[in-house]
Amino acid sequence: MYIIGASGHGKVIAELAEDNQIVIEAFVDADINKKKLMGYEIIHENPPKFASIIIAIGNNQIRKKIAEENSQFDYLILQHPRSEISKRAGVGEGTVIMAGVTINADATIGKHCIINTNASVDHDCILADYVHLSPNVALAGNVSIGEASHIGIGACVIQGIKIGANCIVGAGTVVIRDIPDGVTVVGNPGRIIQQ
Known part of the structure; x- marks a missing residue:
């Protein structure tokens, strides 16, 4: 390769x-x-x-x-041997899954995504193409993330949240509300600082 x-x-x-x-x-x-x-x-x-x-x-x-x-x-799809992916999850081409990652049942990961060290993607999450989850990101169930969004290190997203395309979620942010396309969100709780 x-x-x-x-x-x-x-x-x-x-x-x-x-x-x-x-x-x-x-x-x-x-x-x-x-x-x-x-x-x-x-x-x-x-x-x-x-x-x-x-x-x-x-x-x-x-x-x-x-x-x-x-x-x-x-x-290719590259999965670290010390990661866990449900047999009922789907992963698109070009995606890399690092050590310590967990992807649970019926999650869908798009093409060319980066699922970084120790990230957690729970059941029924949908990540569009080119999404980047930084280390230690935690997504609860039924979260959807739009194309090319970047979720910063240690961010947490509660269940059922929709994050738009081309967003940046800052390090350590706690997301408790839906996020529209193209914005930057930081803090606890997360708030939009740039559109």
Whole structure:
């Protein structure tokens, strides 16, 4: 497989691939000054057509742009061996699931999502494509999160909440009300600070 993005998130993805005994061919990065990362070569052009790929870029919009411009690749799903995913949950291509994550029954995770360390996704949650859950995020049951939203480290969302697309939920925020598209929410309880 090839890993697009040779920075911090790429390191985590590389170890995740190694934990799954997946052979890493190289990292791919536009920065021509980068030559090696973690002992792997960094190339500066597209991998071969139909190569197996993970996009290791934390920024949701950039990850989306790369995925949409490169549909010819075979996007893998990477799950850490020390994560728990219900057999009744669905996970889309290109999604990465880190150590300690729990995804419960009938949850649906979209394409190219990042479910980071120790995040918890309870029953019947729906995460659209390109969502990023930071470490220790806790989603109660029946939460839905719109495309390309980012939920910050340690945020908690009570059951039945709807979070719109392209939102940012700040670190440690407690979400107790629905959130419209395109806003930033912080605090306890969460309040909109930017539209």
